[in-house]
Amino acid sequence: RKEVEQDPGPFNVPEGATVAFNCTYSNSASQSFFWYRQDCRKEPKLLMSVYSSGNEDGRFTAQLNRASQYISLLIRDSKLSDSATYLCVVNHDAGMNDMRFGAGTRLTVKP
Amino acid sequence: EAQVTQNPRYLITVTGKKLTVTCSQNMNHEYMSWYRQDPGLGLRQIYYSMNVEVTDKGDVPEGYKVSRKEKRNFPLILESPSPNQTSLYFCASSLYSWPGYNEQFFGPGTRLTVL
Secondary structure (H helix, E strand, O other): OOOEEEOOOOEEEEOOOOEEEEEEEOOOOOOEEEEEEEOOOOOOEEEEEEOOOOEEEOOEEEEEEOOOOEEEEEEOOOOHHHOEEEEEEEEOOOOOOOEEEOOOEEEEEEO | OOOEEEEOOEEEEOOOOOEEEEEEEOOOOOEEEEEEEEOOOEEEEEEEEEEOOEEEEOOOOOOOEEOOOOOOEOOEEEOOOOHHHOEEEEEEEEOOOOOOOOOOEEOOOEEEEEO
C-alpha cells in the first residue's frame, strides 16, 4: 500500500463547479498535512496546510479525518486558473521533517 | 527575493558521465532535500539534510551523492548516471528540520535525460 494515495483523475469540470479531492495516508502517527499545487512543468507550491479542525481559505476548504486517515480538499466556484495538479502531502514521521507526497490529482477547469 | 535556485534547468547527458546539479537557497533554511518526480509515482525523496554536515538517505538514494558544506548549498551528484535516472529533479528547503507545519519551498526543477 502506498503511503499517500490520491485519485489521479483527471477531473474535468466546468467553470463555477464545486470539486472535491480525497487523499488517504497509511501512517497513523502522521502529524501534519498539506495540499500543494503544481502547474505543468513547474515546481510544487504550498496551497494550504490542513489542520485538525479543518480550515478554509477563500474558495478552498481542507478537512482532516484522523480516524479514517484521509484528508480532503474542496474547491468551490472553480476558475480556469485552478487548473493544475493537486498534491496531497503528509509529514510521515513524528520525529522529524519527512514529507511524503501523493502522485497528485489533475484538475482541468473548462469554460 | 527569497528563493531556491537550481542549475542547470535542463541537461542531456550520456551514461557514465559524472554530473552535478547545484541547489542554493537564500532563506537561511536549516532543512534541504532532493526529490525526483516520475509520472504516476509522485515526488520521491533522494537525500535530505537537517543541517550543515548532516545528510541522510531518503527513499531512493542509489546512484546519488550529496554534500552540505554550507547552509545555503546542497548539490546533487550523479557519479555514473544511467538511463533510469532520467527524471525531473527538485531541490527543496524549509526553515526547520523538526516536524510541524513547515512549508517546503521548491526550486524550479532540473529536467535530466540520460542517454
